[in-house]
Amino acid sequence: MIRLHDVNKTYPGAVPLHVLKGINLEIRKGELVSIMGASGSGKSTLLNILGILDNYDSGEYFLNGTLIKDLGENRAAEFRNRMIGFVFQSFNLINYKNALENVALPLFYQGVSRKKRNTLAMEQLERMGLADRATHLPGELSGGQKQRVAIARALVTNPDIILADEPTGALDSRTSADVMDIFKTLNRDTGMTTVIVTHDPNVGAQTDRIIRISDGKIITEA
Amino acid sequence: MRDLLDEIMQALRHNRLRTALTGLSVSWGIFMLIVLLGLAGATLRNFEENVSSDSSAKISVWAGQTSRPYKGNREGRRIHLRPADIATLKEQHKEFVSDVSSIIYCNYQELSGGSESVSAGPEGVSAGFIGRQRFTKLMAGRDINAHDIAASAKIMIIPESYAKTLFPDIDPAHAIGRRVSYAGLSFLIVGIHDGRWDRSVYIPFTTAMMLVENKDALGSMEVALKNVSTMEDGEAAEEGITRTLASVHDFDPDDSSALWISNSFTQAMQGRKAGSILQLAVWILGLLTLLTGIVGISNIMFVSVRERTHEIGIRRAIGARPRSILTQILAESVAITVLFGYIGIVLGTAFVQLLAFFLKESDGMSEPAVSLGMAFQVTAVLVVAGALAGLFPALRALKVKPVEALRDE
Numbered sequence: 001m002i003r004l005h006d007v008n009k010t011y012p013g014a015v016p017l018h019v020l021k022g023i024n025l026e027i028r029k030g031e032l033v034s035i036m037g038a039s040g041s042g043k044s045t046l047l048n049i050l051g052i053l054d055n056y057d058s059g060e061y062f063l064n065g066t067l068i069k070d071l072g073e074n075r076a077a078e079f080r081n082r083m084i085g086f087v088f089q090s091f092n093l094i095n096y097k098n099a100l101e102n103v104a105l106p107l108f109y110q111g112v113s114r115k116k117r118n119t120l121a122m123e124q125l126e127r128m129g130l131a132d133r134a135t136h137l138p139g140e141l142s143g144g145q146k147q148r149v150a151i152a153r154a155l156v157t158n159p160d161i162i163l164a165d166e167p168t169g170a171l172d173s174r175t176s177a178d179v180m181d182i183f184k185t186l187n188r189d190t191g192m193t194t195v196i197v198t199h200d201p202n203v204g205a206q207t208d209r210i211i212r213i214s215d216g217k218i219i220t221e222a
Numbered sequence: 223m224r225d226l227l228d229e230i231m232q233a234l235r236h237n238r239l240r241t242a243l244t245g246l247s248v249s250w251g252i253f254m255l256i257v258l259l260g261l262a263g264a265t266l267r268n269f270e271e272n273v274s275s276d277s278s279a280k281i282s283v284w285a286g287q288t289s290r291p292y293k294g295n296r297e298g299r300r301i302h303l304r305p306a307d308i309a310t311l312k313e314q315h316k317e318f319v320s321d322v323s324s325i326i327y328c329n330y331q332e333l334s335g336g337s338e339s340v341s342a343g344p345e346g347v348s349a350g351f352i353g354r355q356r357f358t359k360l361m362a363g364r365d366i367n368a369h370d371i372a373a374s375a376k377i378m379i380i381p382e383s384y385a386k387t388l389f390p391d392i393d394p395a396h397a398i399g400r401r402v403s404y405a406g407l408s409f410l411i412v413g414i415h416d417g418r419w420d421r422s423v424y425i426p427f428t429t430a431m432m433l434v435e436n437k438d439a440l441g442s443m444e445v446a447l448k449n450v451s452t453m454e455d456g457e458a459a460e461e462g463i464t465r466t467l468a469s470v471h472d473f474d475p476d477d478s479s480a481l482w483i484s485n486s487f488t489q490a491m492q493g494r495k496a497g498s499i500l501q502l503a504v505w506i507l508g509l510l511t512l513l514t515g516i517v518g519i520s521n522i523m524f525v526s527v528r529e530r531t532h533e534i535g536i537r538r539a540i541g542a543r544p545r546s547i548l549t550q551i552l553a554e555s556v557a558i559t560v561l562f563g564y565i566g567i568v569l570g571t572a573f574v575q576l577l578a579f580f581l582k583e584s585d586g587m588s589e590p591a592v593s594l595g596m597a598f599q600v601t602a603v604l605v606v607a608g609a610l611a612g613l614f615p616a617l618r619a620l621k622v623k624p625v626e627a628l629r630d631e
Contacts, residue, residue, distance in 0.1 A: 053539060053624045073544050080624070081541020092536045096236040108225060109541040153540065 001161060001193045002027040002050065007059035009045055019045045020056065021216040027161075030191040032183065034204040037213035044165075046213060047197045051163045052080050064160045081109055085154025089166035091146040093138040093153075099125060100134040103152045110157065124152035128182070144175035151182060161193040162186070168203055180206050229550055230557045237526065244522040245562030248515035248607075252563045252600065255508030256570025259596055261577070262504040266497045279447040279490075281460055283467070284482040285440075292474040301471050301480050303440040305431070311445060314466050318459045320448035323348030324440045326430035328405075333423065335388035335402035335411075344378065344404065344423040346430020348444070352379060352413065358420040362395040363413030366426050374428040378402060378409040381417025405433055447487055456488040512603070516559070516611045523555050523615035527622075534619055535626025548616045555612025556605055563604035567597060 002025065009020035019042045027033055037043040048054035049061060052068055061068045063083055071079065086092075093102045104121035112120070125131050128148040138146055147167060154162055164183070168176035180203060186192045196207060204210045212220045234241045285301040308322045326346035333342040349368045352360050361382060370377055380402075385394035388402060394414055401408050409425065445463060450456055460483060468475035527534070534547055 048625055051539070077538065077541050077543045077624075080539060086539055092532075092539075094533055094536065096232055101232075105537070106540045109537075109543070109546060114225060157541075 001029040001031070001064055002195070003060075003062040004049075005060045005062075007049065007056045007061060009042075009049065009054075009056045019216050020049070023059070023213075023216075023218060025211065025218060027193065027195060029193055030187070031209065032187040032194045032196075032207045033209045033211060034196045034198055034207040035211045035213060036198060036201075036204050038199065041213050042216040043197055043199075043213050047163065047165055050195065051084055051086060052076050077109075081106055082157060083160045085157065085159040085162045087147070087150050087154050087162060087164035087167045089169040091138070091143075091150045091170070093146055093149060095138050098135050098137050099130060099141065099149045099152075102138070102149055103156050106153060106157045120156055121152070124156045125149070127155070128152045142175075143171050144178055147171065147175075147179050148182065151179075151186075155186075155192075161195060164194065164196045166198055166200075167196060168198070168200060176200075176203070226549070226553055227557075230554050233526075233550075233554055234557065240522060240525075241558060244518050245558050245565070247518040248512070248559050248562040248604075249566035249569065251508070251512035251515035252566025252604070253570040253573070254511040255505075255600065255603075256567055256596075257573055257577075258504045258508050259501075260570070260574035262500055263593070263596075264578075264581075266501065269493055269497055279450060280486050281445045281447065281463060282442060282484040282486065283445065283463065284442045284484075286479050286482050288473050288477055289479040290474055290477050292477065293472050295472055299473075301473060302438070303443055303467075304438050305440060307440070307443065307467060307470060310470060311443075311463060311466060315459070315462050318447050318449055318455070318462070319445055321348070321446040322443060323351075323427060323446070324443045326427060326434055327441060328425075328430055328433050331405050333384070333388075333402055333404045335397075335400060338388050338390065340384055340387055342380075342384070342404065342423045344425045344430065344433075346427040346433075347424050348427050351424065352415055355415075355420065358415045358417055361414045361416050363398040363411070365413060366424065370426040371428050374432060375426055376407055376409045376429060377412045377426065378404075379413035379415055379424040380411060381421045381423070382414055383417055383421065384423065385411075385414050407433075450487055453488055453491050456485055456491060460485045460488070509603070512607060515562075516607045519555055519559055519608065519611035520614060522558075523551060523612050524618065526554070527551060527615045527619045530619075531622050531626055532629070534622040535624055535629070538622065538624035538626070544620050547619050547622070551616035551619045552609055552612040555615070556608035559608030559611060560601070560604050563600070563607075567600060 004023050004025040007020055007023040007025075008018070011017040011019060021042075023046065035043055035046065045054065049056050050063075052063075052071065055070060063079070066079070066083075068079065080086075093099075094105070097105070100118060100121050103124055104117040107117040107120060122131065122134065125134055128151060130145060130148055130152070133141060133145060133149075138149070141149065147170075151162075154164075162183070167183070168179055171179060183194055183196065184206060187194050196203060198204055210220070211218060283303070285303045288295065288297050288299045288301065291297050303324075305324070308324065311322050312319055324346075328344045328346065330341050330343040332339050333344075334340075347366060349366050349371050352358070352365045358381070360379075363379070366377070366379065369375070380388075380397070382394045385397040389397045389400060397411050397414060400411050402411060403409070415424075445459075447456075447459055450459055464481060464483065465475045467481060468477075471480075473480040534542075537547065538544075
């Protein structure tokens with residue numbers, strides 16, 4: 001599903017910063033993996049590249065067989081919209097839109113009709129057990145509920161992969177466990193390829209495989 | 223479209239106070255524009271009404287005195303316009319002269335009707351003369367017509383005050399059909415004019431000709447023009463009349479004191495030009511006022527884009543194309559501008575109506591009013607203004623990278 005071959009990334013500057021030093025990585029369809037590393041290890045940059053949020057300088061990145069390289073803003077937006085479901089540490093819900101509208105937003109950018117959008121969004125909310133919270137604003141939801149809304153939003157476009165950036169970072173341990181359960185269930189039941197970036201060993205331990213990154217290189221791919 | 227509107231409404235509602243405060247400056251700008259346009263329009267309409275009721279396509283000529291010697295005549299010679307000049311002008315300038323008329327002033331003599339009498343010096347005028355007057359209008363009866371002129375009819379139009387004096391027992395309007403005597407002749411009253419500013423007694427020009435002793439001298443002439451549309455036409459007509467009269471009366475056509483000429487046509491043209499300059503000035507003033515509002519909106523959109531950097535990043539991350547972001551910011555800006563602009567239009571219109579109510583009786587201005595066309599123009603201005611205000615903030619929003627979504631607030 002994901003294949004990286006000798007991916008390099010350097011941030012230009014007075015002192016150019018070589019953050020990714022020839023990353024080779026393969027994640028198969030249906031895997032639940034975690035990427036772990038200290039801050040400054042290049043973990044975030046790798047996530048940005050996997051999520052088509054940023055470009056890389058050399059190498060190749062295939063996502064579901066498509067070469068993702070040097071895309072224009074519009075193509076990148078389209079690929080992100082259709083292939084990737086994002087889950088963020090701070091949920092990143094739009095605070096003046098209610099749960100249903102937040103979940104439906106990616107479909108809005110696909111040009112899906114309002115009615116269909118709301119139906120699909122409602123299905124995802126039901127799946128997350130939040131049907132009764134559909135009209136609540138994010139401010140009226142608990143952390144766990146917010147993250148479940150965010151997961152519903154990630155799933156609504158039926159993406160190829162879920163990319164989660166520290167999805168439990170802002171949650172207490174109990175809620176963290178609930179959220180991890182959701183990821184595991186999703187992965188087990190629907191075979192959703194899921195990549196979780198984390199520095200929490202407990203989260204890493206619950207995934208099929210831990211990819212460790214340090215100083216811009218992958219050190220273990222156990 | 224509806225989705226876009228929803229998006230806009232949500233975003234605006236989210237920042238209600240800020241939106242309202244900014245919008246107020248636009249409302250104010252539009253309010254000023256509308257009020258200024260309304261007042262300027264009223265002034266211009268007033269001018270137009272005067273010009274048209276004054277039958278602007280005419281040139282008035284008064285006889286003067288030469289200021290230089292010409293063809294053996296000494297300077298200081300008095301020029302006398304003659305009835306024959308009327309025919310000459312009509313004959314020689316068929317292309318632009320539609321009619322030539324003159325006013326003949328008769329001596330003051332007793333004008334009596336019934337048992338009462340007044341002293342009056344009737345003015346001999348051409349057909350339709352009263353209808354062309356600015357300072358009075360017919361209250362009852364009819365104007366002098368071509369038939370009266372042709373027949374030298376002994377008819378008369380008198381001001382209301384004379385009707386009251388001469389026939390104290392009846393309503394002034396009922397004086398029509400009564401007879402009065404002047405200079406030993408019996409005249410039929412055919413019309414009453416209001417005479418608030420102008421207390422003249424009018425009789426047909428040809429009738430007056432019979433009454434005056436020096437039948438050969440006209441005080442003034444009025445040339446009605448046709449086929450004139452430009453400033454040049456008007457000046458050429460004036461030039462032609464001057465040359466013809468100069469050759470008939472043997473004076474230097476360049477002698478500016480031999481004739482006194484008032485060219486209402488070119489004056490009206492100049493007036494209209496001044497009017498359009500006034501209108502332009504008002505638009506410029508109004509737009510400058512509006513500019514303050516636009517700068518405000520632009521500013522607030524910048525703040526909005528900055529505050530929503532994270533939100534825009536999220537939208538980009540989940541698949542918003544740059545164009546969607548651009549459209550949204552522009553649309554928000556246009557929405558604020560148009561919404562508050564219309565508030566300004568409504569308040570401005572109300573204010574203009576209020577002014578109209580109080581100015582109803584004043585003479586310097588017609589009723590100020592806001593026309594539909596003006597509302598359309600202002601709407602166009604608003605949309606353009608809104609788009610302009612949103613343009614730079616929207617371009618700034620385009621620079622927001624989707625990676626922003628990952629940055630923690």
